[in-house]
Amino acid sequence: MNITAEASGGAAQCRRILLVDDSADAALAMSMLLEALGHEVRTEHDGPRALASIDDFKPDVVVLDIGLPGMNGFDVAREMRKRDATRSALLLALTGWGSDADRQSAFDAGFDHHLTKPVTIGDLEALLARP
Numbered sequence: 001m002n003i004t005a006e007a008s009g010g011a012a013q014c015r016r017i018l019l020v021d022d023s024a025d026a027a028l029a030m031s032m033l034l035e036a037l038g039h040e041v042r043t044e045h046d047g048p049r050a051l052a053s054i055d056d057f058k059p060d061v062v063v064l065d066i067g068l069p070g071m072n073g074f075d076v077a078r079e080m081r082k083r084d085a086t087r088s089a090l091l092l093a094l095t096g097w098g099s100d101a102d103r104q105s106a107f108d109a110g111f112d113h114h115l116t117k118p119v120t121i122g123d124l125e126a127l128l129a130r131p
Helices: 024-036 047-057 073-082 100-109 121-129
Strands: 004-007 010-013 016-020 040-044 061-064 090-095 113-116
Touching: 016 024, 016 047, 024 040, 040 047, 047 061, 047 073, 061 073, 073 090, 073 100, 090 100, 090 121, 100 113, 113 121
Parallel strands: 016 040, 016 061, 061 090, 090 113
Antiparallel strands: 004 010
């Protein structure tokens, strides 16, 4: 898609974003924000459903919580990096897990960036605006 949305500080390309968070309220709030910024968002609440949705949705960006029930975000990220549909997607950890060890584990699992909740909209927009 070549749709653009006005983001604070300039125009950002519309992205297909898969948002994975087990908190329904947090996922709803974040999806509404991302949609208001002009992005197409699909929301899932656990790892297996996120993995099941990537082949048909083909996200450009995955915003993934680490503390998911059952299959944690590290395992989901590792599996996504093996799949064609998400091998080159921008993988963002958005989590309450913010220790240095958590950050390193996120990078080791294949995440491109580690963001600790609460994230500022400016930080998120800056990452989404990158080519």
